[in-house]
Amino acid sequence: xxxxxxRPVDPFGGxxxxxxRAYLHDIVSRYRGRPATEAEVDxxxxxxxxxxxxxxxxxxxxxxxxxxxxxxxxxxxxxxxxRVHVLREHRGQGLGRALVEAVERAARxxxxxxxxxxxxxxxxxxRAMYAALGYxxxxxxxxxxxxxxxxxxxx
Numbered sequence: 774x775x776x777x778x779x780r781p782v783d784p785f786g787g788x789x790x791x792x793x794r795a796y797l798h799d800i801v802s803r804y805r806g807r808p809a810t811e812a813e814v815d816x817x818x819x820x821x822x823x824x825x826x827x828x829x830x831x832x833x834x835x836x837x838x839x840x841x842x843x844x845x846x847x848x849x850x851x852x853x854x855x856r857v858h859v860l861r862e863h864r865g866q867g868l869g870r871a872l873v874e875a876v877e878r879a880a881r882x883x884x885x886x887x888x889x890x891x892x893x894x895x896x897x898x899x900r901a902m903y904a905a906l907g908y909x910x911x912x913x914x915x916x917x918x919x920x921x922x923x924x925x926x927x928x
Contacts, residue, residue, distance in 0.1 A: 776834055777868060779875045784829035784843065792831060792841040793818070796858035803895055804919070821917075823855055828879045832859070832868050839863045842872035844880055847889070852880040854890035857899065869902050881928050888928055891920035900924075 782788050797817045801809035809817075825845050832840035840859035844852040854876055859868045877888060890908065892899045900922055908924035915923075 777832055777866075777871065779830055779832045779871055781879070782829055782831045782838075784823065784826045788831050788838040789829050789841065789843075792838055792858065793823075793856055795860060796841065796856055799858065799861070800893070800896070804893070826855065827852065827883060828876065829856075830872060830875050830879065832863075832872055834863065840868050840872055842869075842876045844876050844888075846883065846885070850884060850886040852876070852883075852885045852888050854888060857890070864898070869899075870906060873902070873906055877926075877928055886928055887925060889914060889923065889925045891915060891917060891923045893919055894921040 794814055797814045798809050801813050801817050805813070823843060823845070826843045827846045829843040830841065831838045840863060842857040843855045845855060847853050854873065857869065857873060857876075859872070880888060888908075889911070890903060891914070892903070903924045906926070908926045911923050911925040913920070913923050914925075
C-alpha cells in the first residue's frame with residue numbers, strides 16, 4: 774500500500790468528522806443527482822447517528838486523512854460496518870479493501886464472529902468490493918429506507 778497507513782482515530786475528532794462529512798456529501802450528492810448542501814449533510818448525520826461506534830479507522834496518506842471505515846457491535850458476536858468511504862481522488866488503489874480488512878481484524882479482536890453491512894443499489898463499487906471480500910447477500914436486517922442490499926460474512 775505504499776505510503777498509506779490505517780489506524781484508529783477518535784470517532785468524534787477532527788479527522789473522523791471531516792471524513793464522515795465527505796462520505797455523506799458524496800452519497801447524498803449521488804442520491805440527489807446534484808451536489809449536496811451542508812444542510813442535507815447535517816440531516817443525513819442526524820438520520821443515521823453513529824454515536825455507538827465500537828471503532829473508527831482512518832486511512833492516511835502521510836498525515837492526510839483520505840478514507841474511513843467504522844463499526845458498531847450489534848450483538849456480542851456481530852459487527853455492522855458503517856461509513857466505509859475513500860475520497861474520490863484516492864479510489865482504485867485498494868484502500869477501501871484495506872479499511873474493511875482492518876475493521877474485520879479489530880472486530881475479531883473484540884470477539885466478533887460475523888460482520889454485516891448494507892448499501893444502496895447505486896453504490897456499485899461498494900457492492901463489488903464487499904463481494905470480492907467474501908461478503909454474500911443476506912436477508913434484510915434493518916428497515917433503512919436507503920438500503921437496497923444487505924451483506925454478511927463470517928469472520
